[in-house]
Amino acid sequence: GRTLASSPATTLKLVQLALMAFAVSHYMACLWAGIARAAEAGDTAWWRAYRDGADDDATANAPADRWRASDQYLVCFYWAMTTMTTVGYGDICPESNAERAFTVVAMVAGGAFYGYIIASIASIVTQVDANANSYYERMDMIHTYMTLKRFPKGLRHRVHRYFKRYFDERTALDECAILNDLDPALREEVGRFLIHDAVRRNFLFAGLHGELLAQVF
Numbered sequence: 001g002r003t004l005a006s007s008p009a010t011t012l013k014l015v016q017l018a019l020m021a022f023a024v025s026h027y028m029a030c031l032w033a034g035i036a037r038a039a040e041a042g043d044t045a046w047w048r049a050y051r052d053g054a055d056d057d058a059t060a061n062a063p064a065d066r067w068r069a070s071d072q073y074l075v076c077f078y079w080a081m082t083t084m085t086t087v088g089y090g091d092i093c094p095e096s097n098a099e100r101a102f103t104v105v106a107m108v109a110g111g112a113f114y115g116y117i118i119a120s121i122a123s124i125v126t127q128v129d130a131n132a133n134s135y136y137e138r139m140d141m142i143h144t145y146m147t148l149k150r151f152p153k154g155l156r157h158r159v160h161r162y163f164k165r166y167f168d169e170r171t172a173l174d175e176c177a178i179l180n181d182l183d184p185a186l187r188e189e190v191g192r193f194l195i196h197d198a199v200r201r202n203f204l205f206a207g208l209h210g211e212l213l214a215q216v217f
Helices: 008-040 046-052 069-084 097-127 130-148 153-169 175-180 184-194 210-216
Strands: none
Touching: 008 069, 008 097, 069 097, 130 153, 175 184
């Protein structure tokens, strides 16, 4: 079967989910930093709590107003990601009522969005190969039929091998349903593309119109 990355639509969906996760974490990090800076005047911001709990971190030990913007952003983004993914290491904690209120909102919103991401990825995994899904459904139906009819073991194995080879050479999808939904002109073009050269050049089909040849296929 195909891998997740082999389908352009699947790859695009995964990229979109990754960008959405980055965007949500980015906005959560910026709001968290803004609230912390507003509370910093009262010395209750998480900057101080983080410094007190990270004595081996040179950046954290420096006064908050001397942190580089990139360091502040990385720490805030780290907090946002651990909050959204419900990991919650706890090394960065709210120190003021405003920070606690925002953290509650961030946990609810981030957790809901993370659940959406997991559900979307699960949907992609289950739908990534419709032909494989159809194959297993058809094989299950065939095995159920043979069980109901009480096929002997040897015959069951031969039927199983036949359909396995059959679906290896042809798709397990319902081609008739797909082709019949096309308009006649497009169905004729698709039929000409799909028909093997040996069939197209055979003298038995030499006089057939393209539409009839597509129906033969």
